[in-house]
Amino acid sequence: MASNRPTIAILTGGGDVPGLNPAIRAITVRALREGHRVVGIRRGWAGLVDYSREADADNSDCVQELSEAIVNRAGRTGGTFLHTSRTQPSQLPRERVPEQLTGYGDPVNDVTKDVLLNLEHIGVDILIPIGGDDTLSYGKRLHDEGVNVVAIPKTMDNDVYGTDYCIGFSTCVTRTIELTHRLRTTAGSHERFLVIEVFGRYAGFTALLPTMAGAADRCLIPEHAVDVEHLTELMVYDHNRNPSRYSVVLVSEGASLTSHQGMSFESEETDMFGHRKLGGVGDRVAAALKEYSPRHNHGRRIDVVNQRLGYLVRSGEPDALDSIVPMAFGNLALDLIDRKQFGRLVSIHRGSYDNVPISSVTSDKKVVAVEKYYNTDRLRPIYEFDGAPLFIMTSD
Structure with missing residues (x-):
């Protein structure tokens, strides 16, 4: 799946919310027009856990090539067409470790080294995880491991620290x-x-x-x-x-x-x-x-x-705000990529679009004052x- 073009991978993790597909659409349409290759990682972090690097392996359940035609159809709908899961690669139960991954015999395993190898095998240059604090905390882990990460906040509860607003709220x-x-x-x-x-x-x-x-x-x-x-x-x-x-x-x-x-x-x-x-x-x-x-x-x-x-x-199509904000967040993510500013979380602060370090996600809990x-x-x-x-x- 290698390519000479810079490849952006998008994934959605945790609970589904209306607004995820508009965000995927915004990222994909602009990225393709700017010369990037765009792939979707299916089923959240599970797609990167289950991906097989074996020759001729069928990874269609893990990775999907994205086009304008695909995201335009999905962009008007709720949920996430890339699917999602609550998989945590650093806390993977032994029974959940796929058979192609060897050397993991503990009751709970950290398979991050294979996630990194899988990202390299897919040819991912930049990763955009869209999720709440659990999904994005692992995004921070990958950033710390050297992956170019730009994150987008999503949660019904609106409780991701570092942003006024999360997609779905x-x-x-x-x-x-x-x-x-x-x-x-x-x-x-x-x-x-x-x-x-x-x-x-x-x-x-x-x-x-x-x-x-x-x-x-x-x-x-x-x-x-x-x-x-x-x-x-x-x-x-x-x-x-x-x-x-x-x-x-x-x-x-x-x-x-x-x-x-x-x-x-x-x-x-x-x-x-x-x-x-x-x-x-x-x-x-x-x-x-x-x-x-x-x-x-x-x-x-x-x-x-x-x-x-x-x-x-959390079901059905997004309302007006969850159609507009994901579009803006997607474009903000591309702005950061164009400037090669990685390890960032796109955000809203006091009504203005902004970005903060992805480490903000794990720094505190956002609750009602x-x-x-x-x-x-x-x-x-x-x-x-x-x-x-x-x-x-x-x-x-």
């Missing part, structure tokens, strides 16, 4: 507002509480921003543990002053309750990055609201509509915007 907020408003009809018809669990492992932006926009009365975020009886008192107040007799709370999946230790998980199983799958805090909140409601509602129980939005907010944006007594946003950037959060 606007569509997530848009979908959350839309679906919450749809669910109001059922909650209002039955005069119930409406509990909606949304994304947000460590950062509560996906609950805070829709609540700011009027989608909910209250919100629970991972940055502040909540007394659920206090929440019940507030929800009963909202319920009884609403002419339709219902109230709404958005609950981040990573939210914690003072009555329970830590986050809520679906199971003990972890991915290669050590993350257990979150889920269940909405169920706990719903049960507690039902239990405590008579204490604050003159002895009468209020029932609950309990819904986890899950993948509904509770003292600025969250009223811990009223369990709702603080509405102060003077001088704040779009979406109120910054990369600082």
